[in-house]
Amino acid sequence: MRAGIIGMGRYLPEKIVTNHDLEKVMDTSDEWIRTRTGIEERRIAADDVNTSDMAFAAAQEAIQAAGITAEEIDLILVATVTPDSPFPSVACRIQERLGAKKAAAMDVSAACAGFMYGIITAKQFIESEAYKYVLVVGVEKLSKITDWNDRNTAVLFGDGAGAAIIGQVSDNRGILSFELGADGTGAKHLYQDEYIIMNGREVFKFAVRQMGESCVHVLEKAGLTKEDVDFLIPHQANIRIMEASRQRLELPEVKMSKTVNKYGNTSSASIPISIVEELEAGKIKDDDLIVMVGFGGGLTWGAIAIRWGK
Secondary structure, three states, X not given: OEEEEEEEEEEOOOOEEEHHHHHOOOOOOHHHHHHHXXXXXXXOOOOOOOHHHHHHHHHHHHHHHHOOOHHHOOEEEEEOOOOOOOOOOHXXXXXXXXXXXXXXXXXXXXXXXXXHHHHHHHHHXXXXXXXXXXXXXXXXXXXXXXXXXXXXXXXXXXXXXXEEEEEEEOOOOEEEEEEEEEOHHHHHHEEEOOOEXXXXXXXXXXXXXXXXXXXXXXXXXXXXXXXXXXXXXXXXXXXXXXXXXXXHOOXXXXXXXXXXXXXXXXXXXXXXXXXXHHHHOOOOOOOOEEEEXXXXXXOEEEEEEEEOOO
């Protein structure tokens, strides 16, 4: 038996903040942001919209797409570094709102790699037959921990949520291999004080190296090659980092998801948001081999090779 994704959902705030909007309030330019990051605009949640509100909306969509009910969910995992409050967890908050009465619930803190950590944690419960359905949500309201006076970080981040239902899939589909990792010696390069603090140069060097290596590692673990990959979904942090991963796999541009231009870096939400986008665009089809890869504060990283479909 193999675990896989059987339903997806997402939530994006209505408010769009463009690079031109940021030009008016800080010393930056549309050209500077686009050429260095690939970002053109990002979504910012309203003051009265909490992380749990976005998680709830994305979770509802995923549950509906999976064709199950909230009462059937056994476990809720929410990957976030921006919970409504230190406790209760976002997972507990949405458990109540969804009516998932029998579900255990906890948050996962692995920053931008959080969704990958959540998916692989869910995999263990499904394949051990302890649980039948696990809800995994990646959600961030990064706008509330962004220093809007720091032009180096303020231009990067956006808000949003993506959710997946993990369950049993047919033998030839599902999660084929994975890699999770962490390097605590790099914690000083990306962390939250009052706001997000980042050493962009060091994080860039780490991400370019690690994302490419992790992509290759999961293919090797699955007994596959670069030629087998149908689509790459990298964490949407920076177009130059994403391009390095694509080139490492020797994929054409059309085989890599690119949503960073529209949504910026939404941390743990970026990969699930991108999956939904590409599914709606018809770029991901049943039996496609998908590689997902992300990195985040910690420093953490994760990659998954998955054969798409139920």
